[in-house]
Amino acid sequence: MSEDRLISNQRRAKSTKGFSWVLALASVALGLSFFVPTNYYITRPGSAIDLAPMIEVEGGKKDETGTFMLTTVRMGEANLAWYVYAQVSPDAELMQKELVVSQGESNEDFVKREQAVMDNSQKLAEAVAFKLAGYDVKVEKQGVWVMGTIDGYPAKKELKIGDVITSVDGVPTPEAKDLLQILSKKKAGDTVLLAYVRDGQEAKTMLTLVTLPESKSVGIGVRPDNKQNIVIPKKVNIASQGIGGPSAGLMMTLEIYDQLKTDADMTKGYRIAGTGTIALDGTVGRIGGINHKVVAADKAGADIFFAPQDTPGADSNYEEALATAKRIGTKMRIVPVKTVNDAVAYLNEQPKKPS
Incomplete structure (x- = not known):
C-alpha cells in the first residue's frame, strides 16, 4: 500500500468517526428534546x-x-421536539398554555x-x-355551572368543576348572566353567601369578592356556563x-x-x-x-x-x-x-x- 493511499484511508476513517459522533450527539439531543417542557400546547389535525x-x-x-x-383537533402539551415541529409544519400550531388552561x-x-x-x-x-x-x-334552568376556577382567587378553595351555583345572598342565579348581574353591584372586599349543588348535595359557602384579572369588575374567579335540565x-x-x-x-x-x-x-x-x-x-x-x-x-x-x-x-x-x-x-x-x-x-x- 502506497503512503498516499494510507494517508487517504486514515483521513476517511477519521471523517467517518467524526460523522458518527455528530450523528450520535444529534440522536441524543433529539431524544432529550422530548423531555424538555415548554409553555405551549400544540394543536394538530x-x-x-x-x-x-x-x-x-x-x-x-x-x-x-x-x-x-x-x-x-389533537391537542397536548408541547415539549421542545413538538415546538420545533410546529415551526416548520403548516398543520401544527402553538398556543400559550394560559390560553388553554x-x-x-x-x-x-x-x-x-x-x-x-x-x-x-x-x-x-x-x-x-x-x-x-x-x-x-322542556328546558329547566338549574343554575351556574362551574367550568373552572382561577388559581389564587376565592372560588379556588371552595368550588370544583361541575358545581352548580344556585343563588347569591338568597337571590336565585338560574343563568350565568344572573350571577354576573348580582356581582356587578358589589365591590372588592364585600362578602357573599353562595348556595351550590355538588354531586346532588346542596351546600353553602362565604366568599370575599376580589377584582378579577385584566378587569375592573369584581368576582369570585370562576369560568361560568349555564346548567340546564333538558327533558x-x-x-x-x-x-x-x-x-x-x-x-x-x-x-x-x-x-x-x-x-x-x-x-x-x-x-x-x-x-x-x-x-x-x-x-x-x-x-x-x-x-x-x-x-x-x-x-x-x-x-x-x-x-x-x-x-x-x-x-x-x-x-x-x-x-x-x-x-x-x-x-x-x-x-x-x-x-x-x-x-x-x-x-x-x-x-x-x-x-x-x-x-
Whole structure:
C-alpha cells in the first residue's frame, strides 16, 4: 500500500468517526428534546368520526346512505421536539398554555372541564334536534355551572368543576348572566353567601369578592356556563368516546334529527363533516382549530364541510376554513352556516350523490 493511499484511508476513517459522533450527539439531543417542557400546547389535525355508530335515538331510524361526521383537533402539551415541529409544519400550531388552561388548572381539571362542556353540548343538540322534528322539549334552568376556577382567587378553595351555583345572598342565579348581574353591584372586599349543588348535595359557602384579572369588575374567579335540565320525549344515547369540548354540537344535532326524520335520508349518500357549537335557539357558534378540522375531514374523504359563519369578514370560521381548503387543494365543499336550519336547508337542496 502506497503512503498516499494510507494517508487517504486514515483521513476517511477519521471523517467517518467524526460523522458518527455528530450523528450520535444529534440522536441524543433529539431524544432529550422530548423531555424538555415548554409553555405551549400544540394543536394538530385530529380525525373525522362517523356519528351514526355513536348515537342511538329511541325509535329512530338509521337509513343513511352517507354519513355525518364530527371533527376533532389533537391537542397536548408541547415539549421542545413538538415546538420545533410546529415551526416548520403548516398543520401544527402553538398556543400559550394560559390560553388553554386556567391559571393553576391541572391537566385533570382541564379534561374534566372539556368533558362537562361536551355533556352540555350533547343535551343542547338533543333539544334542538327534537324541536326541529316537531317534538315538545322542556328546558329547566338549574343554575351556574362551574367550568373552572382561577388559581389564587376565592372560588379556588371552595368550588370544583361541575358545581352548580344556585343563588347569591338568597337571590336565585338560574343563568350565568344572573350571577354576573348580582356581582356587578358589589365591590372588592364585600362578602357573599353562595348556595351550590355538588354531586346532588346542596351546600353553602362565604366568599370575599376580589377584582378579577385584566378587569375592573369584581368576582369570585370562576369560568361560568349555564346548567340546564333538558327533558325530551325519547331516550338518546351518545357514546362520545372521551371527546371533549362543545364544537360537535351542530353535527350531533344533524345526526339526531336525521334519525328522528324517518321519512327521508338527509345525507343523500354524501360524507358530511363540519363543526360548530349549538345553542338552544339553533344558532351555530364559533369554535377553535377549524383549520385542523378541515384537514381531518379532507383526509376522511368528506364531500361537504359545514363551517360557522360567526362574524362577517376574514376573521370568521368560514373564511378560515375556506383558506385552509384552498391551501390543501381539497375538492370538499365548504358551506357557511349561521343556524342549524341553514345546514338542513342546504342538504334538502342537494341531489342524491351519484353512485
